[in-house]
Amino acid sequence: MCGKVILVGAGPGDPELITLKGLNAIKKADVIVYDNLISKDLLDYAKDNVELIYVGKRKGMHSFKQEEINKILVEKAKEGKLVVRLKGGDPFVFGRGGEEILELKKHNIPYEIIPGITSAIAVPEVAEIPITHRKVATSFTVVTGHEAEDKEKKQVNLSELNADTIVILMGITNLEKLVNDLLKNPKRNENTPVAIILEGTTKNQKVIKGTLGNIVNKAKKEGIKPPGVIVVGEVVNVLN
Ligand SMILES: C[S@@+](CC[C@H](N)C(=O)[O-])C[C@H]1O[C@@H](n2cnc3c(N)ncnc32)[C@H](O)[C@@H]1O
Secondary structure, X not given: OOOEEEEEEXXXXXXXXXXHHHHHHHHHOOEEEEOOOOOHHHHHHOOXXXXXXXXXXXXXXXXXXXXXXXHHHHHHHHOOOEEEEEEOEOOOOOOOHHHHHHHHHHOOOXXXXXXXXXXXXXXXXXOOOOOOEOOOEOOEEEEEOOOOOOOOOOXXXXXXXXXXXXXXXXXXXXXXXXXXXXXXXXXXXXXXXXXXXXXXXXXXXXXXXEEOOOHHHHHHHHOOOOOEEEEEOHHHHOOO
């Protein structure tokens, strides 16, 4: 008999920010296939005989290709297992969750989708930055700051984005270019507030605030490293 795959959003870092439904799925899983940005504390809730499969980035080794992860999910489900695919934040926000669901559909594998709290909103929030605020910001955009190697892929044009607040994921290693592009945006200038939140919602959370004019230097001094969320807009200072 075929098993099932449950796609679970683990939330942004703090293990208590998973949903009750997500936690219940972890407790009954036979197999958990997990990424590097999930809190490892969540794995303590799994059954004693659970099979844990790490598919995140590994130092000095190649990252798992999406096709390899898809194959694991399909194979384990075909063995009759209840598989939890545990992803950081929300599975459908830059999480490639959609691709995994398409693969499961292709193989007629039963599945369920459990949303998670995305870092795009929760990481700024826990750092006391509301991404909308009455009279300050009535729109926000969440974009990737990761330059796609494949130039055929859809690219983000920061110089044209019109939302009041811009939230950038996967942008830490590309900060200088992102800032230069944002400075070409008629809606922003050197004084536009910027915040960088590293390892948000965890005990290692670090917040660096500045402006488009000085954030690159500030970030260099701090020696910033991913994971981090970049927030651009007046909301950065609204609760100061
Ligand atoms: C591949 S994306 C996945 C996003 C995830 N699906 C979500 O909804 O949060 C990974 C990026 O999310 C952001 N991120 C995730 N967890 C974070 C955290 N605890 N602190 C800061 N940024 C985080 C970073 O920008 C990181 O590069």
